[in-house]
Amino acid sequence: MKRSVRRILSLVLLGTLVFLLISACTQHGSQTSTESESKQVATDCRVVKHARGEACIPLNPKRIVTLDFNSFAAALALDVEPIATWITTEIEDDFDYFNTQSREVEILRSPTGQPNLEKLVALSPDLIVTISHSAFEAVYQYLPSIAPTVILPWEEITGDWEQQTEELARILEKSDVLTQKMYDYHQRISELKQQLTQEQEIKTSFMFVATGQLVLARENSFAGAILKELDILNPLFEGSGDLDLTISEEVLPEVDSDVIFLASLQQGDRAVIDELRKDPLWSQLKAAEKDQVYIVDFSVWRGLNFFAAQRVLDDVSKYLLNTSET
The missing domain is CATH 3.40.50.1980 (Nitrogenase molybdenum iron protein domain)
Known part of the structure; x- marks a missing residue:
């Protein structure tokens, strides 16, 4: 009887030991698998x-x-x-x-x-x-x-x-892609600048109407910086840290640019431009006298991106050199 009890206890202990060994091996395998997956994720990013x-x-x-x-x-x-x-x-x-x-x-x-x-x-x-x-x-x-x-x-x-x-x-x-594109972009600016300097000195400015207000773009604005790099920005709008300058109609005669690029933020602002151009003060502008006020796309001239910058150069070339870019 005692021998039978000992045998049963031995079998129970052996079974428990086998279970523990199997569990340990399973956990180790699972842990190894998890570590392997983690290493795989780390190498995929x-x-x-x-x-x-x-x-x-x-x-x-x-x-x-x-x-x-x-x-x-x-x-x-x-x-x-x-x-x-x-x-x-x-x-x-x-x-x-x-x-x-x-x-x-x-x-x-x-x-x-x-x-x-x-x-x-x-x-x-x-x-x-x-x-x-x-x-x-x-x-x-x-x-x-x-x-x-x-x-x-x-x-x-x-x-x-x-x-x-x-x-x-x-x-x-993608730095190599950008380097080449920016090189081509600044090369285009250099060539366009050279063409513009062959003409008489031109002072240009970009103005837009936003929610009924007339705004002048300055040197640090998107379009202002491009006009500055082309060396055709009206000096009146240089040297300020401000991007834009909101002005009233009364000071329009002080804007003595040879060329004005003009845009509207929203469709309702286009009506403001139409009324503005009927104002007697508008006719005193040098650009108006020379019929060199050009309506441009606001989303382009305020685009803040590579493609918009190229389109600004297209407009400058089109209106100031009478050439069209594709």
């Missing part, structure tokens, strides 16, 4: 720094979604085509000058100024790109849980489109 921290982005992202027009433009300038982008703007314009740049991108509009997170999830992005802007503060915290997210500088660089594009080029390892 690379850590990059951005305006709000770091992110481990795919080595070759295929489903990039941009949450704003500026990031969208920067991506296209690098020959990277997102699958979708939000246009968070109140400008009544479809950005026609982008029609030839992308064909397969899904354009989503957001009247609230923020992307729809449910729609973003449904797009299944593998990389999200947006800018550092107060309008996106409410959604930043949710983005990394949807896909790796990089935030490009914007407000902290006062909308410097070249620097923003350089940052995206660094992140996507």
Whole structure:
């Protein structure tokens, strides 16, 4: 009887030992598998720094979604085509000058100024790109849980489109593409500048009407900087840190530019321009006397991106040299 009890106890102990050994081996195998998967994930992405921290982005992202027009433009300038982008703007314009740049991108509009997170999830992005802007503060915290997210500088660089594009080029390892494009761009400016200097000295300015107010673009604005680089910006608008200067109709005669490029923010502002051009003060402008006031596209001349910059040069060439660019 005692021998039977001992035998039973021995079998129980042996079974327990076998169970423990099997469990230990299973746990070790599971742990090894988890470690292997972690190492695999780590090799499938690379850590990059951005305006709000770091992110481990795919080595070759295929489903990039941009949450704003500026990031969208920067991506296209690098020959990277997102699958979708939000246009968070109140400008009544479809950005026609982008029609030839992308064909397969899904354009989503957001009247609230923020992307729809449910729609973003449904797009299944593998990389999200947006800018550092107060309008996106409410959604930043949710983005990394949807896909790796990089935030490009914007407000902290006062909308410097070249620097923003350089940052995206660094992140996507496209700096060589950008270097070549910017070289060609500045070469074009140099050639256009040389052509303009063969003419008589020209002083130009860019003005626009926004919500009924007349605004002068200064040297540090997008268009002002381009006109300055071409050496045709009216010196009156140089040397100020301000991007724009709101003026009244009474000071119009002080704007003695030979050429004025004029735009309207919204369709309602175009009517303001029509009334403005009927004002007797308008006829005192040198540009008006010479019939050298040219209506241009606001979304281009305030574009803050590579393609808009090229279109500004197109307009300058068209109106000042009577040549058309394709």
